[in-house]
Amino acid sequence: MNFITFTEEQLRSFTYSVFKQMGCTDAHANLATDVLIRSDLRGIDSHGVARLSGYVRLWEKQRINATPNIKVVHETPTTATVDGDGGLGLVVAPFAMQIAMQKAKQYGSGWVAVKNSNHFGIAGYHALLAVEQDMIGMSMTNASPLVAPTYANERLLGTNPICYAFPAGQHPPVVVDMATAAAANGKLEIAQRANTAIPDGWVQDANGQQSTNPNELKNGGSLLPLGSDKAHGSHKGYGLGATVDILSAVLSGANYGPWVPPFVAFLEPPTDPVGEGIGHFLGAMRVDGFRPITDFKNHLDNWIERFKGAATVDPDQKVIIPGEPEHAFEQARKLEGIPLIDVVVHDLNELAAKLGIAKLH
């Protein structure tokens, strides 16, 4: 496996061209590009440009609308439901987050449920929009069913990520951005490529037995919720995944549970949908709705310093503040560029050929 490093600008320009070829407006192409590139910058390689050809395949199958009319279909002063009109989640979710932030600016908090959307990239991107305004940001989304609830032998939930982001003072924001499964699909793919076993507790096979084979998902198996089994709290991971599903889809009017349309274009969506597209849930709260922002930031800095300075089992492995590794990646990759593995570069160049745009190199 070889890496080829590109500058942020090279990847931005390429990604923008792809979205333009799909027919996106300039504003949408720029926004969708920003979401994907920020994922690569932050070291979350599974959610960045590596997914570009997946979005294009969904668009080719007319399951993504490149020119959506995104609109609010229901609202109160601090709540709203947005219809994404089948658009890229990469543009629908930031639209919804802007509404949440406007409401928060006026009333203290704002909460937006979204239906009829698609994959929204990294949850952290959207929550961090609020942090820039000294707000607490929250974002979550449901996703294609891959996870079996505790006791189930069926995939009923997605890896349904949830993110909370908090503005700090001297330190980078605290960003808790996590799938509610024990391990997300990307980790299985790494083991598949390396042909190695995975830990017990990540997947079960088609018979519902725990397995260390990273290929079980392809053979009818399921991912397991955070907690892995009942004794270790998998009912909690299942409960969190359920919370994300209900807030994102039962509340908005999107598809939920096993009805969520698959991200991969080669699988068809269920023929008996219970809602429209996939769903998100986004929120923002003004910190100064609770206490002065400087007090909050000073105390969050103190919290961060106490946790970073904690005694550890291995003196060389400090406690990690949520969001700190991603911030470090972002600082480094802005200077040093973004490494892509050769199979991703190959895939992107095939995409370029298909769409008639300049190759990456």
Added chain:
Amino acid sequence: MNFITFTEEQLRSFTYSVFKQMGCTDAHANLATDVLIRSDLRGIDSHGVARLSGYVRLWEKQRINATPNIKVVHETPTTATVDGDGGLGLVVAPFAMQIAMQKAKQYGSGWVAVKNSNHFGIAGYHALLAVEQDMIGMSMTNASPLVAPTYANERLLGTNPICYAFPAGQHPPVVVDMATAAAANGKLEIAQRANTAIPDGWVQDANGQQSTNPNELKNGGSLLPLGSDKAHGSHKGYGLGATVDILSAVLSGANYGPWVPPFVAFLEPPTDPVGEGIGHFLGAMRVDGFRPITDFKNHLDNWIERFKGAATVDPDQKVIIPGEPEHAFEQARKLEGIPLIDVVVHDLNELAAKLGIAKLH
């Protein structure tokens, strides 16, 4: 271990008398009683009357104020911070939840951070107050430090529970009410009494090594976050516990992390507090702020039925809907009474003798 069964009314009357002897007003004594008895009714025996003598001991040490002046100290239309004046969390948290619900009624949502409080009982009680008004309820609290973040060899977080509750139609509400540790302390106490080993992944010993000894917490060990170890996602359980700590305490002005005062009266609070008391965070959102309530309830019923009917690994073990077992307990115990183990009855009768009230039997 023997059980003695009491009627709900017997336990209510006894518990009310205890709070009255502490000097609580009628209203506060009734409210605190309701929180504890509902925990016993719902089968969460660790958080009901079994804790009464613990609250009394904190009051004896003047760490609980039986006659608090609970007040809003900061607010916007949809956010507020409440100062609990050192009162019982059992009365402070419902006070805060009422404010959240009033704001939600007027503006769609309401969010209240609480400082200077104490243990608030089961998180589910407070979130369910919102469900009765066709709102989505949310509640969380920080707690005495018992959990070591991933890589740490120090107790820096409490078991920091988080609860989301949703109103259904034909079915009981969906109530996700979970500690963010792999296993809460109550499960260790059961193993201690039975003198049995606990599963790997619940605790680490004083050297930071995983252990199956249920007594490790007494020997300087720590609980582990949900996920148990890094490979199984303990950084996610740690991230959730951190989120609860920041929303409950950094946002409100309560103590956070290792500064949270202990629930047990024999341990003194830190002498260098960073805030006041412990903290909670409560919220309510009107369902009809997003879509008509009947649509939501119909789809949540459909969600529940699909999950309950899922294929399972063991045909005799169906998928459990979060909150369903507690609802079944509540129905049964209202009719059949509440069983208490003999050591709890003994403890309550000693408490009665000390306070000069009638014994339980």
